[in-house]
Amino acid sequence: MTEPGGVLTAAAEVETFCRANGWRFCFIGGVAVQRWGMPRFTQDVDITLLAGLNLSAVIVEAVLRRFASRVANAPKLAFERRVILARTADGTDLDFALGALAFEEQSVERASRWQLNGDISLTTCSAEDLIVHKALAARPRDWSDIEAILARQHAVLTWTWFVNR
Numbered sequence: 001m002t003e004p005g006g007v008l009t010a011a012a013e014v015e016t017f018c019r020a021n022g023w024r025f026c027f028i029g030g031v032a033v034q035r036w037g038m039p040r041f042t043q044d045v046d047i048t049l050l051a052g053l054n055l056s057a058v059i060v061e062a063v064l065r066r067f068a069s070r071v072a073n074a075p076k077l078a079f080e081r082r083v084i085l086a087r088t089a090d091g092t093d094l095d096f097a098l099g100a101l102a103f104e105e106q107s108v109e110r111a112s113r114w115q116l117n118g119d120i121s122l123t124t125c126s127a128e129d130l131i132v133h134k135a136l137a138a139r140p141r142d143w144s145d146i147e148a149i150l151a152r153q154h155a156v157l158t159w160t161w162f163v164n165r
Contacts, residue, residue: 007031010092011045012120017066023059024050026111026125028133029095035114036127037148044093048125050108051098055079059098067094103132127153 011031018025026032030042051059060078067086070093071077078084084096099105107129114122125133127149134142134149150157 006090007042007092008120010088011122015122024108026108026123028125032124032130033145035124036130036153037145044095046095048097048099048104053100055098063096128157
């Protein structure tokens with residue numbers, strides 16, 4: 001396991017990798033909570049990587065060439081569950097959700113860059129989309145994260161893109 005600052009460094013490594021491959025993606029989960037909610041310790045990096053309904057083996061193979069798998073038979077899991085469970089060389093867990101749904105595509109389209117101290121810049125989903133991601137996961141920590149996002153971002157949240165659909 002990496003130290004807390006290592007998660008953001010690992011996310012920056014993933015950002016560079018995804019951009020180099022020309023992939024559409026955004027960070028969700030704990031990394032995005034660091035931006036929109038209350039900073040908290042997170043042990044992994046959650047990514048929505050758009051892969052389309054007809055998931056390409058090229059994407060799965062490229063991710064698994066770059067990052068070590070955390071499970072046996074990772075390609076099978078990727079195609080059955082649309083997730084790649086990987087790990088950086090420094091031990092940070094990576095959860096690649098292989099997105100194809102309209103909400104996932106829109107979430108990536110609405111994502112924006114978050115400039116951190118130093119050279120790290122990460123593409124995170126919007127605060128509104130993070131609330132939806134967290135509500136869908138519906139674990140106790142997710143509800144706490146939603147409360148923190150609402151407390152911190154309530155004055156700037158906009159739901160017009162949900163209402164106007």
